[in-house]
Amino acid sequence: MLMIIMFTFNAAHSLSEEAVERMHRQQVFDKLVSIADYTVKQGAAVNENMGAIAGEEVRYPNWVDSGLITSQYSQGLKKRANLNGLSIQLTSPGDGSYCIYRIVVVGTGKDLDLLYVCGD
Amino acid sequence: MCAVIDMQSMEAVVSLMFFVSVLTYMLGGVAEKPGLDDSLYRYQLTDDVWRVEQLRGNLKNFSFDAGNDARDDVEKDFDRLNGMTDLCIYMGGIKVTSCHGSHAIEEKVASINRAVYINGSVKNVTLTLAKSSG
Numbered sequence: 001m002l003m004i005i006m007f008t009f010n011a012a013h014s015l016s017e018e019a020v021e022r023m024h025r026q027q028v029f030d031k032l033v034s035i036a037d038y039t040v041k042q043g044a045a046v047n048e049n050m051g052a053i054a055g056e057e058v059r060y061p062n063w064v065d066s067g068l069i070t071s072q073y074s075q076g077l078k079k080r081a082n083l084n085g086l087s088i089q090l091t092s093p094g095d096g097s098y099c100i101y102r103i104v105v106v107g108t109g110k111d112l113d114l115l116y117v118c119g120d
Numbered sequence: 121m122c123a124v125i126d127m128q129s130m131e132a133v134v135s136l137m138f139f140v141s142v143l144t145y146m147l148g149g150v151a152e153k154p155g156l157d158d159s160l161y162r163y164q165l166t167d168d169v170w171r172v173e174q175l176r177g178n179l180k181n182f183s184f185d186a187g188n189d190a191r192d193d194v195e196k197d198f199d200r201l202n203g204m205t206d207l208c209i210y211m212g213g214i215k216v217t218s219c220h221g222s223h224a225i226e227e228k229v230a231s232i233n234r235a236v237y238i239n240g241s242v243k244n245v246t247l248t249l250a251k252s253s254g
Contacts, residue, residue, distance in 0.1 A: 103168035
């Protein structure tokens with residue numbers, strides 16, 4: 001009987017650990033997806049002031065202004081998303097980082113590039 | 121007395137076997153469950169391809185006809201993106217693609233439909249991203 005209880009307890013513990021781990025991975029992934037989407041559409045998107053109406057700005061989703069991707073920008077989003085670490089960059093991250101990427105264009109020549117969002 | 125103990129032992133063994141089989145089944149189920157739900161991300165990535173082609177002006181004067189400059193530019197971009205991401209990109213079926221012939225599709229990432237002005241009329245074009253083994 002004691003063996004059964006111990007086995008059940010261990011199995012339940014392992015099940016719950018697995019579920020928590022899976023939920024954490026999904027949460028981090030969802031946060032990275034949201035941050036990447038916000039960055040390419042708003043946070044680092046090229047915008048032009050059209051001038052016809054005061055404050056009228058036109059944004060170009062997926063056209064990234066690399067000058068807007070600063071460590072201050074990343075830190076702000078890291079805090080808001082309650083992540084342990086966050087890096088947003090146009091260069092490929094090293095191995096071991098948990099990253100997603102978005103396809104973007106950069107610069108006046110609108111060159112193809114990848115925007116990497118890594119975090120944990 | 122001996123018979124009673126044997127009976128109890130039998131019950132305990134049967135119960136243990138039952139619990140072991142149920143829990144093994146449950147743990148197996150947990151391990152087999154698919155990993156991350158990345159369905160939204162997949163569509164975002166596919167839409168990115170369309171969006172960057174728009175931004176680069178390759179969808180102006182586009183046509184599937186061989187020799188069309190815009191078509192050639194789109195195909196070149198698909199080839200570049202394939203080199204950067206290892207993803208195969210298909211536009212209008214296999215009319216414009218970064219993966220010819222030997223590439224076997226391992227898993228479709230996502231497909232989207234977008235309207236594009238081709239030869240004087242608006243046509244729906246399917247854009248597909250896929251992981252390839254080639």
